[in-house]
Amino acid sequence: MCPVVIVATALGAQEPTEFVARRLPFGAPVVGVPLTPDSLQRAMAEVAWTARIPIGYEALEDEPWQPRAPTGIINVAGQTVEEVLNAIVAHEPRYRWTEDDGVLHLRPRAALADSNSVLNRTIEGFIIEGATLELALRELRYTLRPEWRQGGITSSMRAQTGLGVSRFTVNVRQASVQGILDAIVKAHGASSWHVTYEADSGIQREYRIGFDTFDGWGITW
Numbered sequence: 001m002c003p004v005v006i007v008a009t010a011l012g013a014q015e016p017t018e019f020v021a022r023r024l025p026f027g028a029p030v031v032g033v034p035l036t037p038d039s040l041q042r043a044m045a046e047v048a049w050t051a052r053i054p055i056g057y058e059a060l061e062d063e064p065w066q067p068r069a070p071t072g073i074i075n076v077a078g079q080t081v082e083e084v085l086n087a088i089v090a091h092e093p094r095y096r097w098t099e100d101d102g103v104l105h106l107r108p109r110a111a112l113a114d115s116n117s118v119l120n121r122t123i124e125g126f127i128i129e130g131a132t133l134e135l136a137l138r139e140l141r142y143t144l145r146p147e148w149r150q151g152g153i154t155s156s157m158r159a160q161t162g163l164g165v166s167r168f169t170v171n172v173r174q175a176s177v178q179g180i181l182d183a184i185v186k187a188h189g190a191s192s193w194h195v196t197y198e199a200d201s202g203i204q205r206e207y208r209i210g211f212d213t214f215d216g217w218g219i220t221w
Contacts, residue, residue: 020082032070035092048192049214054185055192058107065196103182119178163213190214
């Protein structure tokens with residue numbers, strides 16, 4: 001059975017900037033529907049590396065991340081980044097996209113002002129020197145969960161590529177977790193970040209943070 005193709009339309013357009021005005025090549029990215037956390041994480045990573053722009057994506061908290069084959073695609077061939085984002089939001093209005101200090105964000109509308117959202121938590125300071133994305137992610141998770149420093153973290157990571165071992169420095173004073181993630185991908189220069197959620201444990205929904213580079217490498221903790 002052939003996948004359904006949905007033609008992207010620019011509804012609810014926001015004022016274009018240089019980033020969002022970039023036009024994507026034909027054949028990339030692939031935006032699979034339904035717009036699950038899995039499909040959107042992949043789509044945002046592809047938009048980021050195709051357009052060469054930093055992007056942050058947060059999934060809907062009530063939709064656990066799990067692999068799922070798409071039943072169709074949103075046709076974004078030759079469209080601008082802005083048109084792609086508008087098409088996604090028109091298809092799934094629970095999301096909103098913004099541009100903040102040189103980083104594009106696709107986040108749930110309800111999470112933007114939610115003080116309990118992990119991305120809105122304030123961190124007093126975050127400093128790493130000569131770190132890779134793996135080391136930066138490790139330090140951020142330890143900052144958020146200090147008790148993990150004793151037992152370590154189990155990660156999901158593919159074999160590292162050139163961009164996966166690229167080193168950079170970040171020195172941020174008081175900032176939100178979103179601000180720290182933005183600082184990391186901007187300092188790295190060729191990556192995007194994502195936050196997804198696990199199934200509800202009945203006590204607290206666990207989140208996972210990850211990075212994807214422009215040469216196809218990724219890591220999630």
